[in-house]
Amino acid sequence: MYYEPGRTPHNLPHDPFKSCVIPRPIGWISTIDEAGRHNLAPFSQFQNVTFDPPIVLFCANQRTTGKRKDSVTNAEATGEFVWNMATYALREAVNLTAQEVPPDVDEFEIAGLTKAPSRIVRPARVAESPIHFECRYLQTVRLPGNGVMGPANVVFGQVIAIHIADDAFRSDGCIDVLKLRPIARLGYYDYTSIESIFSMRIPGSEAMNAGLEGSSEKAAAILGRRAPV
């Protein structure tokens, strides 16, 4: 089949678009507003975009009321947000924190989650989550869109502190992903969790593999620190 989004119909019972770019990791984003009130919400339009320095983004569409989502407003107002890993064990809590509630409602309380203080930024971390990034807000890219929910705010933040639970590692020092079972969004109402892994290296270049690993130290040891050309 073939269709042009927004121009020609797909003629399917459900829109297939979100089921094509999968799985999408979940940015479970905690923020505070200027009054210090806590906010927590999941965003599957989430990704790391580079690693040296590490930068992540989450993309929020507008609320069903046409207003900007609290996570965006708060990150812009305070300059900070925290990413919390969403795991299979936390799936119901993740879902509960997606409810569209007013800014004075604390989604940590809705989902029965515990706040852990961050070290550098003010938004709390989800204590039950095994991995957290403390992020400093960088910028928002505003994308026009259709209808009430279509307009989108893509929020970029630099990861300035990383917390990983001590028991989240394998004996070889790598994160035990199969133990943590991070969840990710598929299309429709579907999710997946990581239950199998395979490994591959790029042939021929250890520098390329340092990039694949995301290791600034190994890349610098191989290439040195060079200014961009």
Ligand SMILES: Cc1cc2nc3c(=O)[nH]c(=O)nc-3n(C[C@H](O)[C@H](O)[C@H](O)COP(=O)(O)O)c2cc1C
């Ligand atoms: C798993 C999951 C992923 C979601 N991903 C997004 C997303 O990428 N962008 C978005 O605008 N809303 C997304 N939502 C909906 C938001 O979580 C929801 O609108 C939430 O109320 C936003 O909260 P806020 O206004 O406190 O920021 C998602 C919901 C779920 C359950």
